[in-house]
Amino acid sequence: MVQGRLAKKTKPLFYMEIYHENYEMNATHLQRCFNFSPGPATLPEAVLHRIQADFPVWQGQGASVMEVSHRSTAFMALAAKVEADCRRLLVIPEHYAVLFMPGGARGQFDAVPMNLLPATPNAVANYFAVGVWSQVAIEAARRHAQVHIVASGEDSDYSEIPDPASWSFAEQGGYCFFVDNETIDGVAFQTPPSVPEDMPLVTDMSSSLFSKPIDIERYGVIVACAQKNLGISGITLAIVRQDLLDKARPYTPDVLNYTKMAAQQSMLNTPPTFPWYVTGLVFEWLLAEGGLARIAEHNQAKAAQLYAVLDDLDFYRCPVQPAHRSLMNVVFYCPSPELDAQLVAFAAERGCLNIKGHARKGGLRLSLYNAMPKAGVATMVEVLRTFAQQYG
């Protein structure tokens, strides 16, 4: 299937009318387009074809992967392989547990304080407030503990990571939490923050894990939902340093309890087997692509190309400070909201879909996860240039 080409204009399809109200009704996308969605996000085409080939019979099991027991030999082997590939890609040492959890990243916003903080009324946790997802995490943490804000980007409308000189920690805090890449605001930590010694660093890497090599030993806990860079929605990765297990508060639901999930190889209840399988295929794809160092080079190049065009042309405005820009989510504005909306339609007609910004921010957002091909970025660059020429 040719990527990025539009099918011949045909009469509107039922699903188009419902889901694609932003687009011209005469532009149908019957062929695969470049999908800049922030999540659920584009998957590698090779993975999609592999899924297709695994239907309706998977690995000689006489049934598809969706229909076999999670305790079957075949599925248990799959789970072991997914964990091994995950450890290999991220270089995860033995003293970390790799858990596959339900409940998405938001579930982890409650799981983290429930699992890590003592059950005392005055427990404190440190949080960076650097964007929308930080705020959501902070609201969740306040259900369980006092939250100390280490630094807030609110004054700059989350266009930068506050200067380390301004950070302050509650030294008695149980851990320090930060969102590595703010998917909605397009702002990202370039290196993990330095925190007081012995304070576990906890991070939500939903939109950046597997986009670059990281030093796992800097972290106590890393969480990431799958539907950005590691598969489809329904499964959430939690990498937990072993010494942080056995601390969960008694009211913690079993399925969010790191200790209990670790003891049951993430199969305490029926796990999301199909998303687990898809994550396994994405890991195999990442390994075949040469691993995270190679992927990081591609990601650098893709983002640099887009920021260069946006900065070069007088027409567009990127609100995020260059030193703190996300490589995964490029946030920008046209000169007016009307032009923003026109660009969404203009890009869609040229095979570039889902570039509208989040409702909280307006404007536009290009999500460039691992699976976004170079050709998608090249097409988008052309779209941005042509649009600025026509409307500038």
Ligand SMILES: *Cc1c(COP(=O)(O)O)cnc(C)c1O
């Ligand atoms: C997408 C996202 C979330 C929310 O994930 P859910 O699986 O929908 O709960 C949280 N944090 C970040 C950084 C995200 O990108």
